[in-house]
Amino acid sequence: xxxxxxxxxxxxxxxxxxxxxxxxxDGSDIEIKEDIAKLRQKALHQLEQTYAKLTPWQKTQVxxxxxxxxxxDITAQLIEEFTPLAGDRAFADDKAIVGGMGRFRGRxxxxxxxxxxxxxxxxxxxxxxxARPEGYRKAQRLMRMADHFSxxxxxxxxxxxxxxxxxxxxxxxxxxxxxxxxxxxDVRVPMIASIVGEGGSGGAVALASANRxxxxxxxxxxxxxxEGCAAILWKTRDxxxxxxxxxxxxxxxxxxxxxxxxxxxxxxGGAQRDVxxxxxxxxxxxxxxxxxxxxxxxxxxREERRRKFLAIGRLEEG
Amino acid sequence: xxxxxxxxxxxxxxxxxxxxxxxxxxxxxPDCGQMLFHNDLQANQNVCAHCDYHLRISPxxxxxxxxxxxxxDLIELPEVPVDPLKFRDSKRYTERLKDAxxxxxxxxxxxxxxxxxxxxxxxxxxxxxxxxxGSLGLAVGEAIVAASKxxxxxxxxxxxxxxxxxARMQEGILSLMQMPRTTVAIQRLKENRLPFIVVLTxxxxxxxxxxxxxxxxxxxxxxxxxxxxxxxxxxxxTIRETLPDGFQRAEFLLEHGMLDMVVHRKDMRETLCRIxxxxxxxxxxxxxxxxxxxxxxxxxxxxxxxxxxxxxxxxK
Ligand SMILES: [Zn+2]
Numbered sequence: 291x292x293x294x295x296x297x298x299x300x301x302x303x304x305x306x307x308x309x310x311x312x313x314x315x316d317g318s319d320i321e322i323k324e325d326i327a328k329l330r331q332k333a334l335h336q337l338e339q340t341y342a343k344l345t346p347w348q349k350t351q352v353x354x355x356x357x358x359x360x361x362x363d364i365t366a367q368l369i370e371e372f373t374p375l376a377g378d379r380a381f382a383d384d385k386a387i388v389g390g391m392g393r394f395r396g397r398x399x400x401x402x403x404x405x406x407x408x409x410x411x412x413x414x415x416x417x418x419x420x421a422r423p424e425g426y427r428k429a430q431r432l433m434r435m436a437d438h439f440s441x442x443x444x445x446x447x448x449x450x451x452x453x454x455x456x457x458x459x460x461x462x463x464x465x466x467x468x469x470x471x472x473x474x475x476d477v478r479v480p481m482i483a484s485i486v487g488e489g490g491s492g493g494a495v496a497l498a499s500a501n502r503x504x505x506x507x508x509x510x511x512x513x514x515x516x517e518g519c520a521a522i523l524w525k526t527r528d529x530x531x532x533x534x535x536x537x538x539x540x541x542x543x544x545x546x547x548x549x550x551x552x553x554x555x556x557x558x559g560g561a562q563r564d565v566x567x568x569x570x571x572x573x574x575x576x577x578x579x580x581x582x583x584x585x586x587x588x589x590x591x592r593e594e595r596r597r598k599f600l601a602i603g604r605l606e607e608g
Numbered sequence: 609x610x611x612x613x614x615x616x617x618x619x620x621x622x623x624x625x626x627x628x629x630x631x632x633x634x635x636x637x638p639d640c641g642q643m644l645f646h647n648d649l650q651a652n653q654n655v656c657a658h659c660d661y662h663l664r665i666s667p668x669x670x671x672x673x674x675x676x677x678x679x680x681d682l683i684e685l686p687e688v689p690v691d692p693l694k695f696r697d698s699k700r701y702t703e704r705l706k707d708a709x710x711x712x713x714x715x716x717x718x719x720x721x722x723x724x725x726x727x728x729x730x731x732x733x734x735x736x737x738x739x740x741x742g743s744l745g746l747a748v749g750e751a752i753v754a755a756s757k758x759x760x761x762x763x764x765x766x767x768x769x770x771x772x773x774x775a776r777m778q779e780g781i782l783s784l785m786q787m788p789r790t791t792v793a794i795q796r797l798k799e800n801r802l803p804f805i806v807v808l809t810x811x812x813x814x815x816x817x818x819x820x821x822x823x824x825x826x827x828x829x830x831x832x833x834x835x836x837x838x839x840x841x842x843x844x845x846t847i848r849e850t851l852p853d854g855f856q857r858a859e860f861l862l863e864h865g866m867l868d869m870v871v872h873r874k875d876m877r878e879t880l881c882r883i884x885x886x887x888x889x890x891x892x893x894x895x896x897x898x899x900x901x902x903x904x905x906x907x908x909x910x911x912x913x914x915x916x917x918x919x920x921x922x923x924k
Contacts, residue, residue, distance in 0.1 A: 452818075454838030454846050459856060462866050464817035464837035471791045472823060491775075492787060492818040492837070499788040513775045513784040513815070523697035523777060537780040538693050547692070549781050596795070599788040600753065603746050603779075605689055 293562075295351045301340065301559075304333040337559040344508065347531040349540050350516055352508040354450075357562035358487045359569050361388055361403040361446050367566060368573045369394055369401055377428060381461060384425030386417040386453070387497075389432045394444060395577050397584075400436035402429050402497060403446030406487070420453035423466035426496050430466075430473045437477040440588075442580055445497040448486040450515065452493030467496040474499035475596055478588030482579050484572060485509045485541075485550070486561075501595045502579045503550045505541040506572070508560050511550070512539040548602060552579065637661055639832075653873045662810065662830045662873055667719040667734035670769060674732060674877050680723030685715070685754055688746035693780050701778035708740045716747030717772070720755045722762060726881035728888055729764035731755055737771040737811070744816050745776030749786035752820060756793035765803035765884045770821040774814025774839075787819035794823050803887045805880065808835050808858065808867075826883055827867045829858035830876075835866075 294302040308329045311322055344352065352358075365372045369392035376383040389402040404421060407413035429445075436443045452463055474481060474497070483500035489511030498511075505511060512519075516534035517527045524532065544550045554568075554575045561568035583591065634643045639661035649656075653673055654663040665673075672678040695701040709715060717739035722731045733755040735742045742748075752768070759766040775783040797804050806824030808817075811834035818837050829835060836856040844851060854860050858870045871879050 452837065454842045456843065456847065456849075456851065456855070459836055459838065459843065460864050462822075462864070464835075465822040465866060467818035467837065468787075468791070468820070468822040471788050471819060472795065475788060475791055475795060491784065492815050495784055495787050496818075499791070511781060513780055514777055519777050525698075529697075532697075536693065536695050536697065537777070539781070544781060547781065549785060596792045599785065600792055602785045602789065603689065603692060603782040604750075605687060 293356050295348070295355065297340065297344075297348050297351070301333055301336050304329055304336060308333065334558070341508075341559055345531070346510075346534040346538075346540050346543075347516065349508050350510050350530075350534050352560050352562070353487045353506075353510040355487075355560065355562040357565070358448065359561050359565045359572075360408055361405040361448070361486075362408070363565055364403070364446055364486070364569055364572070365390075365392065365401060367569045368576075369399070372401070375428075375432060378424040378431060380424070380427060382422075382424045384417075384422045384428060385415055386419055386421040386449070387425035387429055388416075389428060391441065394442075394580075395573070397442065397580070399442045399444050400432050401444050401446070402432050403486075404449040404493075404497070406448055417453060419449040420451060421449065421493060422453050422455070422458045423461045423463050426452075426463075426466035426470040429497060430470050433470075433473045433477050433481075436479055440479055442480040442482070442584065443477065443500070444576060444580075445481070445483045445500065446486050447483060447489050447494045447497055449490050449493050450488050451490035452496070467492045470496040471499050475599070476592065478592045480580060480583035480586070480591055481595065482576055482583070484554070484576065485511050486572075490515060499595070499599065501583055501591060501598070502552065504552045504554055504572070504575055504579065505544065505550045506554050506561055506568070507541055507556045509541055510534075510539040511541075511544055512537055635663070638663070655873050660831060660872065662832060664737055664771075664810070665873070666738070667714075667736050667769075670734050671719075671721045671723075671732060673873075674725065674767075674880065675721070675723035675730070676725060676727070680721040680732075682719060682721045683754065683758060685718070685720060685747070685751045688716075688750050691778070692746070692782055693778070695778040695780070697778075704740060704778065708738075712736060712739045714739055716745070716751070717742045718748045718751035720751055720758065722758060722764065725877070726885060728881070728884050729762050730767060730880075730884060731759040731762065731764050732767045732769070734769040735771045735816075737773075737809075740776065741773035742771045742816075743774060743776035743783070744772055744786050744790075744814075744819075745779040745783045746786070748772075748776075749789045752790045753793040756797045759797055759802055760800050763800075763802065765805060765887065766797055767805045767807065767880060767884075768820065768824075769807045769809055770812040770816055771809045772812060772814070772816040774816060784815065787815050790820040791823065794820055798825070803884060805883060807871075807876070807880075809833050811835070813837070813839055822866075825887070828876075828879070829861065829867050829870050831858055831870055831872060833858040835861050 311326050372392035374390035388405045391400050404419045405416045406419035407416040481500040482502045483498040485505040516530040519533040520529035521527045541553045554572050557564035557567045633646050635649055637656040640659035642658045654665040671680045691701045717736050720733045794804055803825050805826045806821055808829040812821050813836050834856055840851055861867045862870050
């Protein structure tokens with residue numbers, strides 16, 4: 291763990307000290323060994339304390355952490371025989387959205403997700419997880435295919451939003467997102483969406499209009515970025531912390547609002563500290579939800595999904 | 609109008625500025641800068657007589673211009689939770705709502721009416737930019753759900769005039785959820801084989817464009833309307849380039865295949881009446897045509913329509 295967030299400084303200091311002592315230690319000095327053990331205990335305690343009471347803005351920072359689980363980590367760990375499928379059959383293959391088929395805990399599924407990339411080269415290739423219309427059209431194509439072959443759809447979302455560019459607008463970014471939501475609400479197979487890091491606006495909901503929406507405990511999901519909201523309503527991006535709080539972007543808030551269905555706990559100190567453990571927990575949650583959905587009638591799956599969204603934010607069922 | 613602009617207006621301009629025009633009798637065209645007499649502008653459905661610039665028009669004025677004999681009934685819209693997030697920026701959201709309600713006399717940014725268009729039943733929903741930028745929140749979402757229900761009940765097409773700066777940020781994620789919610793409303797309409805016609809007006813942006821406003825069976829826009837997902841400023845900040853002339857305007861979208869047509873406001877009623885007439889469930893082909901032509905090409909669609917009519921009547 292080298293990438294510390296600003297509020298993690300005390301933890302970073304402690305871990306720095308531990309590393310220093312470990313460098314001194316030659317295996318014989320019992321006192322140093324004890325010191326290291328104490329410091330480890332202290333660091334862990336500090337980490338637990340810090341992560342137990344993260345503010346919405348701190349969660350935003352965690353959700354954007356460069357070491358958060360990426361789609362490539364998830365497919366590698368959870369999807370056997372992952373077989374990526376490319377292209378929208380109209381214009382291009384948008385690598386900000388990766389999709390394909392594979393086997394999730396024994397069951398054949400279609401996987402679709404945004405990919406931010408891990409290093410400069412892959413970040414550029416995946417356009418930092420900001421999809422263009424082709425990405426959403428590829429997603430539509432794969433959802434239709436899943437429907438055709440009765441395969442459950444698993445989506446994974448980690449994006450700051452759809453890409454705001456000239457070409458993207460020319461080729462109908464809005465229509466591509468609208469249609470992606472429409473197809474999501476049309477398919478008659480189980481669909482489970484997981485918000486892994488950032489769930490940024492229309493670019494996220496395009497893949498998250500699902501039977502079940504799961505969310506990592508430190509992920510965020512919002513209509514606009516806190517900075518964007520602050521710039522418009524407070525007239526300065528410096529008020530992003532206030533905006534993050536006011537907009538209710540955390541998993542805990544969204545569960546209360548019934549916008550999401552389930553929170554997936556992260557390892558102490560966030561998913562970025564133990565990516566395999568985090569992905570495993572996510573896999574368990576998805577498996578449970580999927581098991582509860584697979585027996586249902588195709589028409590029922592679609593109708594339930596639609597009713598679920600219609601019920602959000604309503605005074606009463608109507 | 610011409611004698612006025614040619615003779616009176618130049619003098620008038622010298623004497624007054626925009627601020628001290630008496631009782632807002634004059635409106636300056638935002639595009640060509642001409643001073644337009646309020647009554648003339650109103651008679652012209654808020655379109656500049658000089659340059660055809662389409663100024664904003666209120667939902668009521670639209671209803672009057674579109675329905676037969678300007679007769680229509682507004683529907684009462686379902687109540688929604690007020691300020692569900694207890695949102696406050698520099699001002700409380702409840703205060704902003706109060707101001708907008710005072711300014712417009714409306715409860716929120718969408719009005720829904722039904723009436724006849726060229727004798728056919730029609731439901732029209734109009735989004736009001738003057739109410740908090742027309743923004744999409746719980747109330748607008750619920751209005752679309754209600755409009756869709758009404759259209760299904762009346763077996764009528766739904767015509768929706770969109771106008772919005774995007775989502776109602778003060779409702780946070782619940783405004784984002786209106787994208788799938790309104791999509792479900794439109795799906796219900798489509799599954800009843802009722803036309804959904806969208807007229808995009810200036811401006812239609814963000815989550816509104818990226819949901820119901822792009823899901824029409826027929827996509828129409830008013831001339832010059834800004835229609836986009838990401839706003840021009842956001843794009844300029846991202847790519848650090850100035851945008852080409854006319855970018856994201858209605859004509860640009862038409863050119864790029866995103867619209868069926870751009871329609872001048874004066875032709876809107878006629879166009880919409882014709883479309884709903886052509887798409888309507890009534891049998892439009894005269895019997896003579898059916899007898900004389902190849903059954904495979906002409907009779908087939910009418911049979912399909914009879915079947916769907918029979919199916920829907922058998923449900924009763
Ligand atoms: Zn003009």
